[in-house]
Amino acid sequence: MSGLRIGALAKRTGTNAPTIRYYEEIGLLRSADRQAGGQRVYSDADVKRLTFIRRCREFGFSIEQVRSLVELVQDPTQSCVHARDLAHEHLIAVRAKLAELKALERSIAAFVASCDASCAGGPGPECVILDDLSKRRIEVPSTLEGRRSTCGTCS
Amino acid sequence: MSGLRIGALAKRTGTNAPTIRYYEEIGLLRSADRQAGGQRVYSDADVKRLTFIRRCREFGFSIEQVRSLVELVQDPTQSCVHARDLAHEHLIAVRAKLAELKALERSIAAFVASCDASCAGGPGPECVILDDLSKRRIEVPSTLEGRRSTCGTCS
DNA sequence: GTACCCCCTGAAGTAACTTGAGGTTCAAGC
DNA sequence: GCTTGAACCTCAAGTTACTTCAGGGGGTAC
Numbered sequence: 001m002s003g004l005r006i007g008a009l010a011k012r013t014g015t016n017a018p019t020i021r022y023y024e025e026i027g028l029l030r031s032a033d034r035q036a037g038g039q040r041v042y043s044d045a046d047v048k049r050l051t052f053i054r055r056c057r058e059f060g061f062s063i064e065q066v067r068s069l070v071e072l073v074q075d076p077t078q079s080c081v082h083a084r085d086l087a088h089e090h091l092i093a094v095r096a097k098l099a100e101l102k103a104l105e106r107s108i109a110a111f112v113a114s115c116d117a118s119c120a121g122g123p124g125p126e127c128v129i130l131d132d133l134s135k136r137r138i139e140v141p142s143t144l145e146g147r148r149s150t151c152g153t154c155s
Numbered sequence: 156m157s158g159l160r161i162g163a164l165a166k167r168t169g170t171n172a173p174t175i176r177y178y179e180e181i182g183l184l185r186s187a188d189r190q191a192g193g194q195r196v197y198s199d200a201d202v203k204r205l206t207f208i209r210r211c212r213e214f215g216f217s218i219e220q221v222r223s224l225v226e227l228v229q230d231p232t233q234s235c236v237h238a239r240d241l242a243h244e245h246l247i248a249v250r251a252k253l254a255e256l257k258a259l260e261r262s263i264a265a266f267v268a269s270c271d272a273s274c275a276g277g278p279g280p281e282c283v284i285l286d287d288l289s290k291r292r293i294e295v296p297s298t299l300e301g302r303r304s305t306c307g308t309c310s
Numbered sequence: 311g312t313a314c315c316c317c318c319t320g321a322a323g324t325a326a327c328t329t330g331a332g333g334t335t336c337a338a339g340c
Numbered sequence: 341g342c343t344t345g346a347a348c349c350t351c352a353a354g355t356t357a358c359t360t361c362a363g364g365g366g367g368t369a370c
Contacts, residue, residue, distance in 0.1 A: 007316065017317080022358060032353065037366045039317055048289040057287050059263060073285050080282030084270035091263045098256050105253055108214060108246045115239035127235035130228050131209050134203040160336095162347060172348080177327060192335045196349055218326070311370100316364065327355085334349065340342085 004042045005035075013050045020050065028053060030069060061090060159197040161187075168205045175205065181195060183208060183222060 006017045023029040029050065032040035052073065056066040065086060072083055161172045178184045184205065187195035207228065211221045220241060227233050 006319075019357085020320090026357090027342065035366090037317085038319095039366070052285075052289040057357090058259075062260060070244075073282070080270070080285055083282065083285055084267055087263055087270065088267050091267060093262065094256065094260050094263060098253070098260055101253050101256060102251065104213075104215060105246065105249050108242055109248060112239055112243050112246055115242070127228070127238065130207075130235055130238055131226075134207040138173065147362085169341075171328090173328065174326085176350090180327090190335090192348085194335070212326090313358095313370085314368090316356085316365105316367080319346095319363095321361085324358085329354070331350085333369070335346100336347075337345095 004047070006032075006042070007038050009042045009047060009050065012047055013054055015050060023050070023053065025064065028063065028070065059090070060094060061086075065090070142152055159202070161195050161197070162188075164197045164202060164205065167202055168209055170205060170209055178205070178208065181218065183225065185219065203260075214245070216241075219247070262282060 004012070006020055010017045010020060010101070020029065024031060029046065032042060033044070035041055035096065051067055053070065054146070056069055057063075060067065069083055072080070159167070159246055164170070165172045165175060179186060180189055184201065187197060187201070190270065205226070208221055208225065211224055212218075212238065223236055223241065227235070227238055
C-alpha cells in the first residue's frame with residue numbers, strides 16, 4: 001500500500017536499484033507494477049520478499065538456492081523441512097569454508113611473522129620467505145616459534 | 156631444463172592448462188617459448204613462478220596483488236618488507252572475513268536448530284522461521300513464542 | 311518553466327577463470 | 341609410412357552476481 005519507488009525500496013532493504021532490476025530480470029522478483037510514467041512501484045509484500053532474498057544472500061546462499069527458498073516460501077504444498085535441509089547443507093559448506101579460512105589465517109600470520117623475524121628489508125629476489133612461496137609447501141619451521149618474539153608490530 | 160609442456164606444468168603445479176594460458180594472456184606468466192609445432196614449453200623457472208602464483212592465489216590474494224608480489228620477487232631494487240606489508244594488510248582482511256563467517260555459521264546453526272525445534276514439516280508459506288527471514292533481523296525470540304501455533308503441522 | 315533528482319532501458323564491464331568448437335601436433339603401435 | 345588417440349592450439353563465449361555507463365524520460369519544487 002505504501003507505493004514505494006525503486007529508490008525507496010532499495011533504501012529500505014539495503015539493496016541498490018540496479019540490483020533490484022537485475023533480480024526482476026532473472027525472475028527472482030516478480031515484474032513490478034508501473035506508474036503512468038513507467039516507473040516501478042512496490043508494495044510492502046515486495047519489501048518483505050526482497051528482504052528475504054537479501055538475508056538469504058547474506059547467508060551465502062547462491063541465487064539458485066535463494067530461488068528454491070523463495071519458491072518454497074510461496075508454495076503451500078511444500079514442507080518447510082525442505083528449507084531446513086537446504087540450510088543444513090549450507091551450514092556444512094560454511095563450516096568447511098571456515099576451516100579453510102582459519103588455516104589460511106594461520107599461514108598468512110606465519111608468513112608475516114617470519115618476514116618480521118628474518119627479512120628486515122632485503123631485496124625481493126633474495127628474500128628467503130618469498131622464495132619459499134615458490135616451493136611446494138609453506139610449512140613454516142618450528143624455529144619460528146623461538147623467533148616470534150622479535151616481531152615488534154605483529155600481534 | 157626439463158622442457159615441460161603445458162599439461163605437465165599443469166599437473167606439477169595443480170593448475171589446469173586453460174588457466175595457465177589465461178595467466179599468460181593477462182601477463183602474469185611470460186609468453187612461453189614454443190616448440191617447432193607451436194606447443195608451449197616450460198622450464199623449471201616457470202614451475203617455480205607458477206607455484207608461487209598459485210600459492211598466492213590460495214592465500215586469497217587477488218590477481219592484481221599477485222602481480223605486485225611477482226614483480227617484487229623479481230625486482231632487485233624493491234624491499235621484501237613490501238611483501239610483508241601486503242600480507243599484513245591481507246591478514247587483516249582475512250580476519251574480518253573470518254569473523255563474518257563465524258557469525259554466519261552461528262546464524263545458520265540457529266536457523267536449523269529452530270527449524271528442528273518448531274517446524275516439523277508445516278507448509279512453506281506458514282513456516283514461522285522462513286517468515287522471520289523476511290523481517291529486519293533474524294533474532295526471533297518473542298515473535299516466535301506467540302505464533303508458534305500458526306504452523307499447521309508443527310509439533 | 312526550469313532546475314534537479316530520480317527513474318528508464320539496453321549494453322557492456324568486472325573477476326577469475328571455465329567451457330566449447332574446430333582444427334593441429336606428437337608419440338606410439340603396426 | 342600410416343593410423344590412432346591423447347594432448348595441444350586458438351578464438352569465442354559462458355559463468356556468477358552483480359556494477360557501471362550512456363543517453364534519455366518522469367516527478368516535483370520553486
